[in-house]
Amino acid sequence: xxxxxxxxxxxRRATTAERTRTQxxxxxxxxxxxxxxxxxxxxxxxxxxxxxxxxxxxxNASLVKGGLxxxxxxxxxxxxxxxxTFWSAMWHTxxxxxxxxxxxxxLPLFFAIVVNRIKRGQWFFRLxxxxxxxxxxxxxxxxxxxxxxxxxGLIDGFFNLIGVGAPGWLSDPNLSIYSxxxxxxxWTLGFNFVLYLAGLQEIPRDLYEASALDGAGRWKQTxxxxxxxxxxxxxxxxVLQIIASLKIFDQVYLILQGGPNYSSRPAIExxxxxxxxxxxxxxxxxxxxxxxxxxxxxxxxxxALIRRQERGV
Amino acid sequence: MSAQQHRGAxxxxxxxxxxxxxxxxxxxxxxxxxxxxxxxAGTYDIGAGFSGNSGGDNRxxxxxxxxxxxxxxxxxxxxxxxxxxxxxxxDLQSTILAWGAPYYTKxxxxxxxxxxxxxxxxxxxxxxxxxxxxxxxxxxxxxxAEHGMEPKDFTPLAFSKAHYNGQxxxxxxxxxxxxQYYNTKVCHKAGLLDSSGQLxxxxxxxxxxxxxxxxxxxxxxxxxxxxxxDPATPWRLFxxxxxxxxxxxxxxxxxxxxxxxxxxxxxxxxxxxxxxEGLMNxxxxxxxxxxxxxxxxxxxxxxxxxxxxVFQAANMSFxxxxxxxxxxxxxxxxxxxxxxxxKRQSADPEKVSMVLTMVRTLLGQSLTWAEGGHxxxxxPVRDSAAYQKLKPQSNYESVANYAVYDPPAWYSGSxxxxxxxxxxxxxxxxxxxxxxQATYDQMRGSLDTLSxxxxxx
Numbered sequence: 030x031x032x033x034x035x036x037x038x039x040x041r042r043a044t045t046a047e048r049t050r051t052q053x054x055x056x057x058x059x060x061x062x063x064x065x066x067x068x069x070x071x072x073x074x075x076x077x078x079x080x081x082x083x084x085x086x087x088x089n090a091s092l093v094k095g096g097l098x099x100x101x102x103x104x105x106x107x108x109x110x111x112x113x114t115f116w117s118a119m120w121h122t123x124x125x126x127x128x129x130x131x132x133x134x135x136l137p138l139f140f141a142i143v144v145n146r147i148k149r150g151q152w153f154f155r156l157x158x159x160x161x162x163x164x165x166x167x168x169x170x171x172x173x174x175x176x177x178x179x180x181x182g183l184i185d186g187f188f189n190l191i192g193v194g195a196p197g198w199l200s201d202p203n204l205s206i207y208s209x210x211x212x213x214x215x216w217t218l219g220f221n222f223v224l225y226l227a228g229l230q231e232i233p234r235d236l237y238e239a240s241a242l243d244g245a246g247r248w249k250q251t252x253x254x255x256x257x258x259x260x261x262x263x264x265x266x267x268v269l270q271i272i273a274s275l276k277i278f279d280q281v282y283l284i285l286q287g288g289p290n291y292s293s294r295p296a297i298e299x300x301x302x303x304x305x306x307x308x309x310x311x312x313x314x315x316x317x318x319x320x321x322x323x324x325x326x327x328x329x330x331x332x333a334l335i336r337r338q339e340r341g342v
Numbered sequence: 343m344s345a346q347q348h349r350g351a352x353x354x355x356x357x358x359x360x361x362x363x364x365x366x367x368x369x370x371x372x373x374x375x376x377x378x379x380x381x382x383a384g385t386y387d388i389g390a391g392f393s394g395n396s397g398g399d400n401r402x403x404x405x406x407x408x409x410x411x412x413x414x415x416x417x418x419x420x421x422x423x424x425x426x427x428x429x430x431x432x433d434l435q436s437t438i439l440a441w442g443a444p445y446y447t448k449x450x451x452x453x454x455x456x457x458x459x460x461x462x463x464x465x466x467x468x469x470x471x472x473x474x475x476x477x478x479x480x481x482x483x484x485x486x487a488e489h490g491m492e493p494k495d496f497t498p499l500a501f502s503k504a505h506y507n508g509q510x511x512x513x514x515x516x517x518x519x520x521x522q523y524y525n526t527k528v529c530h531k532a533g534l535l536d537s538s539g540q541l542x543x544x545x546x547x548x549x550x551x552x553x554x555x556x557x558x559x560x561x562x563x564x565x566x567x568x569x570x571x572d573p574a575t576p577w578r579l580f581x582x583x584x585x586x587x588x589x590x591x592x593x594x595x596x597x598x599x600x601x602x603x604x605x606x607x608x609x610x611x612x613x614x615x616x617x618x619e620g621l622m623n624x625x626x627x628x629x630x631x632x633x634x635x636x637x638x639x640x641x642x643x644x645x646x647x648x649x650x651x652v653f654q655a656a657n658m659s660f661x662x663x664x665x666x667x668x669x670x671x672x673x674x675x676x677x678x679x680x681x682x683x684x685k686r687q688s689a690d691p692e693k694v695s696m697v698l699t700m701v702r703t704l705l706g707q708s709l710t711w712a713e714g715g716h717x718x719x720x721x722p723v724r725d726s727a728a729y730q731k732l733k734p735q736s737n738y739e740s741v742a743n744y745a746v747y748d749p750p751a752w753y754s755g756s757x758x759x760x761x762x763x764x765x766x767x768x769x770x771x772x773x774x775x776x777x778x779q780a781t782y783d784q785m786r787g788s789l790d791t792l793s794x795x796x797x798x799x
Contacts, residue, residue, distance in 0.1 A: 091798035093450040093475055101796075112791075179570075179625045181633055199570045200625050200773055286571050290770040290784075306443040307759050308450065308798040 079321070082314045090311035092304065098311060105315035114291070115316055118299035119323070121206060125295060126274035129210045133270050134263065137218050141225035142255060155226065159219035166216075170283030173212045174199075177284075199285060202292035209281050209293060216280070217273070221266045228262030229255070264335055271331065275324050296320050403433040404696055407452075408463035409445040410679075411438055413651040417714045421707035425700050432696060442757030446471070449684070453477045458684030461697040464512060466503050466678035467748040467755035470595065473506030474752065479683040479694070480509035489698035491705070497719045497742045500678045512680035513701050515708070516716035517742035519676035520578040522666060523635060523643040523650075525562075526659045532556040532641060544666040547612050554621040557641035564621045565642040568631030569772045573765025574757065575628070578675040579644060580768050583609040585746040587669035591789070596751020599789040603782060609669065610771060610778035617774030624772035635660075647715035650735060662734040664741045676745030677756050678719060717742040753792045763788035 086105055088097040109115055137158075144154045161169070176183045177198040188195035198208045232255065240250055278297040281287060287294025287302075294302075300320070304313035410418045415438055426434050437459070439445045446468060452458040453472075464472070472478050483493065491513070493501055500514035524534075524541050534553055536542050544550050554564035569576045581591070589605040592598065616622035626634060635643040636656050644665070653660050665674040681701045683694060704711075708718035709728055717739050718724045730736050754760040767784040770776035776784075 089796045089798070092447065093454060093471075093477065093798065095454060098798075104796075114791075174627070178627070178630055180623075180630060197625060197773075199627070200775075202770065202775065284571070286573075288571060288573070288766055288769065289569075289773075290766040290776065302759075302762070305447045306757075306762070307753065307795070308447075309795065310798070312796070 082321075083318055085311050086315035086318050088311045089309075090314065092308035092310050101311060105312045106319075108312065109315050109319065115296075115299055117291070118287075118294050118296045119320070121293060122275060122277060122296040122320075125206055125210065125277050126271060128206065129213055129274045129277075130267065130270050132210070132214050133218060133221055133274075134267050136214065137221035137225050137266070138256075138259070138263070140218070141222050141229055142251060144222075145226060145229045155223070158222045161216050162219035164216070166279035167283060169212060169216050170280060174284060177208060200289055202289050205285055205289060205293035209277075209284065212280055212284065213274075213277075221270065224266055225259065225262055228259045232258045264338075268331060268335075271327065272324070275327065402431060403435055404461070404693075404700060405459040406434060406436045406461050406700070407439060407445075407449065407459040408436065409439055409441045410463065411441065412648075413714050414648065414716075417710050418704075420710050421704045424707055425703040428703060429699070432700075434700070446757065450477070453684045456687055458686065460683070460693055461700065462682055462684060463515075463679050464682045465756035466500065466512060466514060466680050467750075468758070469504070469506055469511050469680075469682070470750040471752050471755060471758075472682070473511055477685050478511045479685050479689065480511060481513065481683065481698075483510065485694070485698065486510070486513075489695070490702050491698075495721050497717070497721065497724065499743060499745060500680075500719045503678070503747055504680060512682045513705075514719035515679045515681065515705065516711060516719050517676050517678050517745050518646055518648060518716045519674040519738065519741040519745050520582050520644065520665055521647045521662055521674065521738050521741070522664070523645065523653070523660055523662050525635065525638060525641055525643075526661055528557065528560070528562045528638065528641045532560050532562065534641070540661065541663060543663070544668065547668045550666065550668050551615070551619075551621070554616070554642070555619075558621060563623045563634060563640040565616070565644060566623045566626065566631050566634045566640040567644040567772065568626045568628050569624045569765075569769035570627035570630070572628050573762045573769060575631075575645065575765070576624075576768035576772055577761045577765040578646070579613065579772075580609060580764070581675040581746065581748070582665050582673060583612065583669050585673035585675070586667050586671055588671065590749070592749035592751050592754065592793070596749070596753060596793055599786070599793050601782075601786055601789060603786075606782050606785070607778055610781050612668070613768075614771055614774060614778050614781075617772055622772065624769070647717075647735070647738065650715040651713065660734075662737050664738045672741075672744050673746050674741050674744070675748075676741065677747060679716070712736075751793075752797055753795070760789070760792060763792065 085097065087101055087103075088099065089101045089105075090098045140154075140158055144151060144158070147154060164172075177185075179185055179195065179197065179200065182195075182198075184198065185195040196204055198204060236254060236258070237250060240254055245253065276297065277295045278301070281293050281295055282298055282301070285293050287298045296316070297320070300313045300317045303316065304310050307313075406422075408418060419436075422434060422436055426432070439448055446464075449458070449462060449464070450472075454477075469478065486492070496514055497517060500517050504510055504512040504514055526535065526539060526541075529535050529541055530539070532553075534541055534556060544553055557564040567575060567579060584591070584606060587605050587609060589602050589609075590600045593600045613622075617624065623634060623640070631643065631645060632649055632652055634640050636653060636658060638658060647662065650662065664672065667673070681697075681704075683697055705720040706723075708720040708723035709726070709732070712718050712723065712729055712732055712735055715735055717735075718729065719742070723729055724739065724742075729739075748754045748756070748758070748760070751760065764785050767776055767781045767788075771778065771781040
């Protein structure tokens with residue numbers, strides 16, 4: 030028994046070894062060749078700058094002087110940990126992410142389910158929800174400034190019409206981040222909406238027929254069938270949304286410049302201000318490295334949660 | 343048989359596609375690499391390709407950068423047209439860039455990378471950021487005289503402020519102060535005008551409160567002064583009043599903070615009172631402030647003089663005057679547009695001469711510039727009858743003599759960190775949402791931080 034299996038095993042091993050020996054070089058070269066175009070850009074515009082950023086963060090680098098400047102050691106990081114303006118900017122980024130992610134996951138889900146039910150003229154709703162997403166942030170900022178403008182804005186006009194004073198969308202420090210969340214939800218909802226619509230088309234029809242035979246109504250189908258079947262889409266949408274929200278910059282910069290009194294300035298604007306207005310590139314580099322680490326940690330935590338969720342399924 | 347044929351066909355199309363893809367990828371890689379190397383080695387050429395002007399050394403071109411948009415941009419274009427008509431041999435390439443910090447960032451980087459414009463507009467308050475790192479070409483008085491410009495031809499204050507370490511680094515074009523606009527109809531209705539239809543000078547904070555209350559009584563917005571998305575305006579208001587009270591903000595080129603708590607609080611309390619008493623509408627951005635005044639809703643409007651053409655075009659009844667001295671001496675925050683010559687590795691005397699000729703021509707057109715509200719720094723025009731007749735622009739001409747410029751520091755000046763850091767809490771104060779003491783504390787904290795930072799210039 031054992032004698033007869035041994036050669037067979039050896040043979041199998043030999044063939045695998047042979048296969049790897051004959052196929053590995055060619056396959057690898059091909060792979061590398063395919064990676065080159067992307068790799069060149071990746072190295073030049075992602076890995077390169079990242080390494081340069083870390084190097085800069087240890088120097089008193091300036092925007093207006095050549096070279097790296099004097100060596101700072103850990104001074105930039107030490108200063109950063111005591112700089113409350115940076116940490117409040119970091120908090121604004123995180124608060125924005127916490128507040129903007131739930132509506133940007135739940136609203137598209139809701140609208141996608143509703144629109145998916147519509148039989149005639151569905152194209153119109155798909156278009157209507159997706160259109161704002163194709164506008165550039167500068168246009169969004171202009172449109173919403175017209176809406177928010179106190180006194181002359183459209184929203185103010187509406188509030189005045191019903192005889193209630195309008196909230197200080199642009200001037201109340203407690204409201205500023207929420208003003209931006211509203212803009213962002215309106216603007217980017219369409220992308221998640223399309224992802225959900227695609228997810229909905231993937232759910233097999235027969236599941237609905239089967240559940241209908243079992244006596245499930247519309248509500249029950251939605252709760253017990255549609256939403257669970259969209260689980261993977263929801264995970265994807267949430268991850269993409271968190272990353273997008275952590276990168277918040279353009280809307281805030283264009284609409285509020287981080288004001289009033291820095292109440293909405295996100296981390297990236299702090300980095301931009303420090304590097305390009307204060308011209309302290311070294312210090313700003315240290316800050317962007319910290320932000321990078323934070324995003325990395327958030328991504329890893331999220332990945333770990335997903336892994337556990339998938340193992341649980 | 344047919345199945346085999348099919349497979350063969352599929353295989354061959356597959357390899358053909360693979361070949362094509364390979365060729366394509368190789369091409370893409372080459373393109374990527376060449377783009378990348380071009381990006382490293384030939385920024386000069388690529389920059390020229392994209393913008394059409396990177397300060398090339400072609401003798402017949404003159405590259406001129408400025409940050410003048412709106413009415414200022416239109417006036418500058420008209421002045422440039424005079425120059426290009428007189429000098430058809432010169433190809434004047436004028437580039438308008440976005441105002442504020444982005445402009446100065448681009449200018450620094452252009453100088454740093456060795457391909458700056460030949461001449462650029464710079465705010466006078468900004469030369470302290472460019473003088474120390476040796477980024478500007480000093481202009482000798484002899485050279486200036488050769489091109490028809492003498493120190494005595496300029497507003498003395500602006501001309502003396504254009505020096506750094508005893509060297510002339512900038513040629514002033516104007517002085518542009520923070521002023522008071524008033525709606526003559528509304529102010530007349532409130533009984534504020536004298537028999538000649540002018541608003542008599544208001545000479546104390548109490549008198550100002552009085553006048554604003556009268557305006558409020560007739561249902562007008564007493565004064566509008568914007569702060570949303572615009573930290574510079576709150577800073578201008580504060581610095582105007584604080585300077586009137588005799589206060590100083592910085593000393594030793596920004597290494598020492600001398601902001602006086604008692605004096606500052608007097609001014610801050612006054613601004614806070616305007617907000618809490620409903621005497622000031624600050625819940626507007628720059629465009630909104632202009633709109634409120636233009637709509638005829640407001641009695642007074644506090645802003646730089648550069649909006650004058652907007653209201654003239656709207657054909658409304660208004661006038662302008664120096665910002666009233668509410669806290670003692672006459673003072674108003676101001677700045678000057680100046681011409682500067684960015685430093686180049688190899689100075690080309692011919693180019694410098696071309697620039698000075700252009701500057702002299704533009705200065706000669708100062709009356710056009712003055713229409714936009716700015717007080718000409720070129721005295722032959724400022725003292726001319728034509729300018730004196732230009733109303734309401736010449737009403738506040740005297741401010742050029744006592745204007746207060748931002749305190750010198752590497753972090754101060756137009757659109758700078760200091761204006762932003764101080765303007766943000768001041769903006770909240772103008773809404774009444776921040777107390778005078780809290781505003782002072784935040785301003786002080788920001789200044790302490792800025793003054794201690796590692797100097798990047």
